[in-house]
Amino acid sequence: MADPTKEESPAAQETAATQDPAAQQNAHALALLHRLFGESTFTDVEEPYGLLTVTTKREHIHKIIAGLQQDEELKFHFLTTMCGINYPENLNQELGMIYHLHSLIHNVRLRIKIFFPLADPVVPTLTDLYATANWMEREAYDFYGIIFTGHPNLRRILNVEDMDYHPMRKQYPVEDGTREDKTDLFFGR
């Protein structure tokens, strides 16, 4: 089966970019990102399933999203969603936040990722830019223990307040760890 994310040859990619309007818009958005914040700010640029995805450092995240929101050209006025993620194998990059932005005017979507160590899970808040970030960040704090500096009310939102761990981290399996009748060999994670 053909893998849609497969790398194509540069020439083929170029022709695809000139023909497909979505790819053109992505290229346009990427050029704007590079112009506004410098090319070195973004470490990883991909387009899985047509959605422009960039990875950056957490120091830049607030500046980038504020810049995109205020930008006159693309107007990323809409924060679609954000969520935390945990990759225990990535040393010093165990935790992450993934932001989905949407420019409703030009219909361009953008995904921004940041990664940071489990021992220092501190990220600047976006509540000063988007009111909707409030509960999304509380959810990420609840699930992953990510601390958002400057958040007005960083409390658990879905789980009970006296819970003493952050359940979506990969170190907490769904099954009871003491069960021996189910092994990971046949039943996955």
Next chain:
Amino acid sequence: MAVNDTLGGTHKIIQEAHEQQNNQLIPTLNDFSQELTTLNLGPTHPATHGIFQNILQMDGERIVSGVPTIGYIHRAFEKLAERKPFYQITTLTDRMNYCSSPINNMGWHMTVEKLLGITVPKRAQYMRVILMELARITDHLICNGILGVDTGAFTGFLYLMEEREKVYEIYEEVCGARLTTNMGRVGGMERDFSPVALEKLRKWLKEFPAVMREFEALFNRNRIFVDRVVDVGGISAEKALNYGFTGPNLRAAGVDYDVRVMNPYSSYQDFDFEIPVGTKGDTYDRFMVRNEEIWQSLRIINQALDNLPEGPFHADAPHYYLPPKQAVYKNMEALIYHFKIIMGEIEAPVGEVYHSVEGGNGELGFYLISDGGRTPYRLHFRRPCFIYYQAYTEMVVGQSLSDAIVTLSSMNVIAGELDA
């Protein structure tokens, strides 16, 4: 804020109440004119239509501040999904917005199809459109019917519930279930529309408009109803966007964002329909936008039914689509595929995909990260209710309690989607 100015010293007390978090006693003042009442709206209040709580500080009838508490039916779907094969997650999506389960089911199926690179035949896409629009109609019927109940008009609700019942009978013919439908599969539908299903659908399409017109005649220009809902719980377009509103609630504020038009999926580009928008974003606008969307959904269903293409009702993807049960007993390949799919031993590519559909309440998004294993590495649901409900406190401060109830029901907050 104007309310705080008029209350003067009360403001400080509220601030302190906020600092002490909720459920704390507020010191009584000697001056009774400045005394506030703490009111627990929920978690099991009949007007919340679901389990969530608002702790309101009341100055007489006016709401001075509110602290929302949610999570009473949190079931950790995102965590559970990390241990379930793709086809088992469909049953989790049923239980998010349970007023329009088929939209959730098919949104999830389309997400997986996008990841796997499956193209669904045109007939299955049109069948999905018909079922999703039926689900949207039932969702809006509930919301607008309940809004009538909360303003004291029970009759309209009963008329609409009868129609919803008929839609549920169509669901039963299509998939066997009514509320938590688990409808369709990755790759298409699990069976074609039966003659009975088509007959019921055609009959309903003929009879329903009369009931809807009667409902609208009861409400749209009813003086008592209009007085209760106009200029109640309004929100501006800028604020609604900033709060991440989507769906009818955003369109009532005047923004014409609809995923069906912006990012068409499942052949929505083939149909001719309009996106109704409001102007003020108040309760009346939300009511009217939902009513009009019901008519537009009917238009879409009629077009899809008239132009329903012939052909298969599922994709030719034996690795992912369960074979017919009879074949499993007789045919070795079918048995192998059946076993592999049920055990979750299908080959999923490594990748991440975001797919969103227009749910009953707005943009319902699925963000799926696959590491090639049998289950998602991470699955995040963008639940429209969860995102827009946080604006509720700001929308009701300064209003009376009865207006707050009406605002709540017109926002159509579904507890299952709120908490996931």
